[in-house]
Amino acid sequence: MKLSSLNPLRCDGTPLPPPILLMCKLIVFCLMLRGYVEGIPEPFLPMLPMFDAIPRPDLFRQGSILIFLCASVGLLFNRSVRTCALLAGAIFLLQPLTSRVTFFYGNFFCASMLILSGLYDDRTGTLLHRAQFSIMYFGAGLGKLLDPDWHNGQFIDFWLSVKRPSALYESLASGLPERWFAGLLSWSTIVIEFALAIGLMFPKISRTFVWCAIVFHTGSVVLSQHDFGVFIAALLAGMLVFASWPERGQVKVLYDRGNRVAGLMKRISGVVHHDGLFDWRPTPSSDGGIRALRMEWQAKIYTGYAVIQIWLLLNPLTYFVIATLLCSPNLSKRIHITLVQITLIGGAFCLFPWAEAFNNLRLGLRWIEARVRCKSQH
Amino acid sequence: MIVYARFSEVRYFSWSPHDVMWAFEISVELDDTHLTASEAFKRYRLKRHKFHEHAIEHLIIAIRQYESTYGIDDDAHVTLVYSKNGGQEQKWNWPE
Numbered sequence: 001m002k003l004s005s006l007n008p009l010r011c012d013g014t015p016l017p018p019p020i021l022l023m024c025k026l027i028v029f030c031l032m033l034r035g036y037v038e039g040i041p042e043p044f045l046p047m048l049p050m051f052d053a054i055p056r057p058d059l060f061r062q063g064s065i066l067i068f069l070c071a072s073v074g075l076l077f078n079r080s081v082r083t084c085a086l087l088a089g090a091i092f093l094l095q096p097l098t099s100r101v102t103f104f105y106g107n108f109f110c111a112s113m114l115i116l117s118g119l120y121d122d123r124t125g126t127l128l129h130r131a132q133f134s135i136m137y138f139g140a141g142l143g144k145l146l147d148p149d150w151h152n153g154q155f156i157d158f159w160l161s162v163k164r165p166s167a168l169y170e171s172l173a174s175g176l177p178e179r180w181f182a183g184l185l186s187w188s189t190i191v192i193e194f195a196l197a198i199g200l201m202f203p204k205i206s207r208t209f210v211w212c213a214i215v216f217h218t219g220s221v222v223l224s225q226h227d228f229g230v231f232i233a234a235l236l237a238g239m240l241v242f243a244s245w246p247e248r249g250q251v252k253v254l255y256d257r258g259n260r261v262a263g264l265m266k267r268i269s270g271v272v273h274h275d276g277l278f279d280w281r282p283t284p285s286s287d288g289g290i291r292a293l294r295m296e297w298q299a300k301i302y303t304g305y306a307v308i309q310i311w312l313l314l315n316p317l318t319y320f321v322i323a324t325l326l327c328s329p330n331l332s333k334r335i336h337i338t339l340v341q342i343t344l345i346g347g348a349f350c351l352f353p354w355a356e357a358f359n360n361l362r363l364g365l366r367w368i369e370a371r372v373r374c375k376s377q378h
Numbered sequence: 379m380i381v382y383a384r385f386s387e388v389r390y391f392s393w394s395p396h397d398v399m400w401a402f403e404i405s406v407e408l409d410d411t412h413l414t415a416s417e418a419f420k421r422y423r424l425k426r427h428k429f430h431e432h433a434i435e436h437l438i439i440a441i442r443q444y445e446s447t448y449g450i451d452d453d454a455h456v457t458l459v460y461s462k463n464g465g466q467e468q469k470w471n472w473p474e
Contacts, residue, residue: 041423045423045440047390096390100390100439100440100443101423101440103432105393135380136393136395139380140395140397142384143392143393143394143397144397147397147398149398149463149465155398155463158399159463162401163399163429228396
C-alpha cells in the first residue's frame with residue numbers, strides 16, 4: 001500500500017470515479033462538520049417496530065456512530081470506498097427508521113447519494129445519481145404544483161414574512177401588488193424544479209442545468225437568510241456527478257516560465273494536485289504566439305482566467321474549502337449565514353464559465369440575426 | 379413514494395422538502411399536571427421549534443405512537459393546535 005494513496009485529496013485509483021468519490025468524501029465531511037453525526041439518535045418511536053426490541057438503545061446509537069466514523073475514515077483515506085459509502089449511507093437511512101422524529105430530507109438526500117455511490121457500476125455510470133436528482137426535483141415540483149398555497153404565493157409569503165422575515169423580500173414585494181411577488185417566486189420555483197428534473201437527466205445539457213440549480217439554491221439562501229442545514233452543501237457536492245473529470249495527464253497546460261501567476265499555479269499544483277491530472281509544459285517566453293497560460297482539454301483550448309477556473313474546479317481542495325465555509329461549525333448564526341451567502345455568491349461568480357457563456361450568447365445572437373435576415377430577404 | 383404521498387397525508391421519503399410550514403403548539407396534561415412547552419417537546423424528543431416543516435401528520439403519528447406505547451400508562455391528554463402556512467387554526471386531541 002502506497003502512503004500517497006491515503007491522501008484525502010487524492011481521488012483516483014479506486015473503484016469509484018474521482019468525482020463520485022470526491023462527492024462522498026465531501027458529504028461525510030459536511031455531516032461531521034455540522035455535527036449531524038452526534039445527532040444520530042437512539043431508537044425512539046421507530047417507523048419499524050422491531051427497533052423497539054433493541055435492549056440497549058444507547059449502545060445501538062454508539063455503534064451506529066462508530067460505524068459511520070469508520071466508514072468516513074475509509075472514504076476520506078481511499079480504503080474500500082464502495083463498502084464505506086454504502087455503510088455511511090445506510091447509517092443515515094436507518095436514522096428515521098429507528099426514530100421517526102428525526103426524518104429530514106437533507107439527511108435522506110445524503111444517505112441516498114452515498115448508497116447509490118456504494119452501488120456504483122461502470123455499466124450504468126452516473127445514471128442512478130442523475131435519476132436521484134430528477135426524482136427529487138420532480139417530487140418537489142409536483143408537491144408544490146398540487147398545493148393551492150403555492151398557487152397564490154401563500155407559502156412563500158408566510159415563510160418570508162413570518163417564519164424567516166426577510167428584509168430583501170419585503171423591499172422587493174413592497175413595490176408590487178399584494179402577494180404578486182410571492183406568486184412569481186412560487187411559480188418560478190415550480191417551473192425551475194420541473195426543468196431541473198428533466199434537464200439533469202440528460203448528460204449533454206446537464207451542465208447548463210447544474211448552473212441553474214446553483215443559482216436557484218443560492219437565491220433561496222440569500223432570500224430566506226437560511227442555510228437549510230447540510231442540504232445545500234450536500235446538494236452542491238452531489239452536483240459533482242455531472243462533472244467531466246480527466247484521466248491522469250490528460251489536461252495539458254502550457255505555461256510561460258517567466259510569468260508569475262503561471263509559476264505560482266504550477267508550484268501550488270505540486271502541493272495540492274495529487275491525481276496528476278495536469279501535464280505542465282513550459283514554453284519559452286519568447287514564443288509570442290502562446291499566452292502565459294494555455295490549457296488543452298477535451299479538444300478545447302482555454303486561455304487566461306478560464307485556465308484558473310478549470311485548475312480550481314479540478315482541485316479537490318477547492319471543494320473542501322467551500323464545504324468548510326458552508327458548514328463552518330461554532331459560529332454565531334448571523335456570521336454563519338453571512339459566510340454561507342458570501343461563499344455561494346462568490347464561489348458561483350468566480351467559477352461560472354463566463355467566457356463560454358458569453359461566447360454561446362454571441363453565437364446564439366448571430367444565429368437569430370441570420371434567421372431574421374433570411375426571413376426578411378424572403 | 380412520490381405518487382403515494384399524493385393520496386396520503388404522510389410524506390416520509392416522498393421528496394417533498396420544504397413545501398409547507400406549520401405553526402403549532404403542543405399542550406400535554408398528565409393527571410392534573412400541565413407540562414411546560416419544553417417538557418412537552420422533551421417527552422416526544424422533538425426539536426424546540428414553533429414551526430414544523432414536514433406534514434403535520436408526522437407529528438400526529440409520533441404523538442399517537444408515543445401515547446399508545448411508551449406513555450400508555452400515563453393517561454395523557456394532548457392537544458395539538460396547528461395552522462398551515464398561516465391559515466386557519468385546527469386542533470387534534472389525544473385520546474382521539
